[in-house]
Amino acid sequence: MLIVQKFGGSSVANAEKVNRVAGIIADTYCEGHDVVVVLSAQGDTTDELLAKAAEVNPNPSKRELDVLLSTGEQISVALMSMALERMGLPVVSLTGWQIQMSTSFDYGCARIRKVSTERIRQELDKRRIVIVCGFQGVCGTGDITTLGRGGSDTSAVAIAACLHADKCQIYTDVEGIFTADPRKVEGARKLDEITYDEMMELASLGAQVLHNRSVEMAKRYGVDLEVLSSYIRNSGTKVKEVTKNVEQMKISGIAKDNNVARIAVVGVPDQPGIAFRLFRILAKSKINVDIILQSIDRNGTNDISFTVSEDDYEKAMSLVAEHKESINFQDLYGDKNVAKVSIVGAGMLTSSGIASTMFEALSDAKINIQMISTSEIKVSVLIDESNADKAVQVIHNKFFN
Ligand code: ASP
Numbered sequence: 001m002l003i004v005q006k007f008g009g010s011s012v013a014n015a016e017k018v019n020r021v022a023g024i025i026a027d028t029y030c031e032g033h034d035v036v037v038v039l040s041a042q043g044d045t046t047d048e049l050l051a052k053a054a055e056v057n058p059n060p061s062k063r064e065l066d067v068l069l070s071t072g073e074q075i076s077v078a079l080m081s082m083a084l085e086r087m088g089l090p091v092v093s094l095t096g097w098q099i100q101m102s103t104s105f106d107y108g109c110a111r112i113r114k115v116s117t118e119r120i121r122q123e124l125d126k127r128r129i130v131i132v133c134g135f136q137g138v139c140g141t142g143d144i145t146t147l148g149r150g151g152s153d154t155s156a157v158a159i160a161a162c163l164h165a166d167k168c169q170i171y172t173d174v175e176g177i178f179t180a181d182p183r184k185v186e187g188a189r190k191l192d193e194i195t196y197d198e199m200m201e202l203a204s205l206g207a208q209v210l211h212n213r214s215v216e217m218a219k220r221y222g223v224d225l226e227v228l229s230s231y232i233r234n235s236g237t238k239v240k241e242v243t244k245n246v247e248q249m250k251i252s253g254i255a256k257d258n259n260v261a262r263i264a265v266v267g268v269p270d271q272p273g274i275a276f277r278l279f280r281i282l283a284k285s286k287i288n289v290d291i292i293l294q295s296i297d298r299n300g301t302n303d304i305s306f307t308v309s310e311d312d313y314e315k316a317m318s319l320v321a322e323h324k325e326s327i328n329f330q331d332l333y334g335d336k337n338v339a340k341v342s343i344v345g346a347g348m349l350t351s352s353g354i355a356s357t358m359f360e361a362l363s364d365a366k367i368n369i370q371m372i373s374t375s376e377i378k379v380s381v382l383i384d385e386s387n388a389d390k391a392v393q394v395i396h397n398k399f400f401n
């Protein structure tokens with residue numbers, strides 16, 4: 001089999017961990033498989049590099065920042081190759097440009113266009129273990145790009161897709177995908193399987209196990225994906241198109257996102273074009289709006305509230321305030337102390353009453369819901385941030401006990 005194995009930054013954080021991971025790679029290779037390994041930068045290296053840049057220039061160009069950030073992954077692949085060399089195994093490390101990981105020109109958040117498999121294939125034909133830098137690529141001008149924070153998962157899936165690998169294994173410091181964050185929620189369990197769609201929702205709703213673009217790509221190319229632990233040799237969680245759901249679970253997981261803020265635009269005229277004007281202003285500044293709620297008409301006016309990420313909050317507030325006249329609102333309120341709690345499950349497509357079960361759990365715990373939004377396979381509520389952890393726990397108890 002051809003297996004792509006990706007190890008995250010915490011799994012290769014120091015020499016001891018590098019050696020442990022080398023053991024996993026060596027075992028896979030010695031079972032007779034072709035192995036391509038994708039690595040992240042060690043531990044907090046990427047954050048440290050960002051801090052180093054800020055010391056010299058608080059506003060560096062994105063191009064130079066990518067030249068700097070891409071070095072973290074180069075350290076990892078070199079060290080891992082040395083660890084495997086010491087074990088007497090044939091190995092070669094390669095950068096993103098050596099494997100022609102072609103990307104768009106968006107420094108800092110580049111999109112993968114194509115991966116040339118030629119060099120990797122040549123090395124595999126020589127029975128070498130191939131160790132590749134995650135997170136980095138090269139754009140049309142031959143300049144170094146990076147894929148955005150957490151991007152090595154996406155590098156691994158892209159390489160697996162282009163090589164038509166039999167498996168893509170994402171090794172991390174948890175044992176797989178859990179029904180909720182196991183460090184915070186009592187009774188959280190590991191899932192054996194989850195669908196690509198559920199995983200995409202969970203990844204974008206705040207579960208931090210997988211980069212959401214990696215799941216999107218795995219779905220598009222049908223990559224056989226598994227999330228598993230670098231420390232415990234156990235099977236992890238398979239991410240696939242359809243799951244068996246033997247336990248007939250109504251939902252697969254609960255996610256919490258504290259990086260949310262709510263903005264309320266109060267007393268706008270109830271007439272066509274107002275929502276368009278408001279959201280166009282935000283869209284022009286590339287501010288992503290998530291949940292939107294419009295109240296019903298009261299004496300010819302209504303209220304529009306919406307959520308943005310906390311990082312965009314100040315900018316959104318001042319943009320809306322600046323356009324008070326053209327939007328024609330009476331008051332503007334904002335609140336950063338809110339959190340979004342979501343349940344996700346493909347089961348929602350076929351069974352009813354799931355949202356009401358969630359609301360019942362919140363009602364029993366006397367937690368007030370400020371906003372609600374739904375999609376085919378998820379229900380999200382916006383609540384006070386101070387209640388968020390409790391909300392996740394009571395919802396989890398309701399569905400899984
Ligand atoms: N080293 C990069 C980061 O910290 C990429 C990754 O870890 O996936 O975001």
Ligand code: MG
Pocket residue numbers: 008150153209210211
């Ligand atoms: Mg990661």
